[in-house]
Amino acid sequence: GAVVSQHPSRVICKSGTSVKIECRSLDFQATTMFWYRQFPKQSLMLMATSNEGSKATYEQGVEKDKFLINHASLTLSTLTVTSAHPEDSSFYICSARATSGGEGTQYFGPGTRLTVL
């Protein structure tokens, strides 16, 4: 089956530093990748939609200069949290939609737990 990996799975950093999270589709090509954030006992909130080779589309209220997204290839998208602060601590999940697929072919990564001290 389709597999999406994320790295790292867990990261702890100091306030003010930048953190990069990688999302890879391992056995399929993904034209579109999505980045979500999930706070405890809350829903997955879409942050941005990332299309290969073009700029990401950010949801309202998400700062594009703070959450930098790069979708450089059909199998890799990265999210960089710049100048992280404690309020950025959250569970970040990516998902990838197969190039040839529809909504049902959106596969989720295992998530990255970010803790900012």
Next chain:
Amino acid sequence: EDKVVQSPLSLVVHEGDTVTLNCSYEVTNFRSLLWYKQEKKAPTFLFMLTSSGIEKKSGRLSSILDKKELFSILNITATQTGDSAIYLCAVGKNSGGSNYKLTFGKGTLLTVNP
């Protein structure tokens, strides 16, 4: 503003019980409704529903969509402890061009006790 509301937020049952999870929505440009199971990490896909009244079934799980009343239910019969998870409902909508996006509900935390 798009809304996806799930109920109940949490549910505790005994093995063998049957449960019904609810999802109602208010979304413009509706395309589909999806159910996911989230255990410790990544949500895993269960069903995608696009048409009213057609039940989708997979083993002990089944789901149906009512596009007139804007809701869906997920049924789990003969529950097992391995069914314990958060069940997420998401609605897919058109978001410009050929793009779509998912709006998630908060999920229902199901606990199945032996």
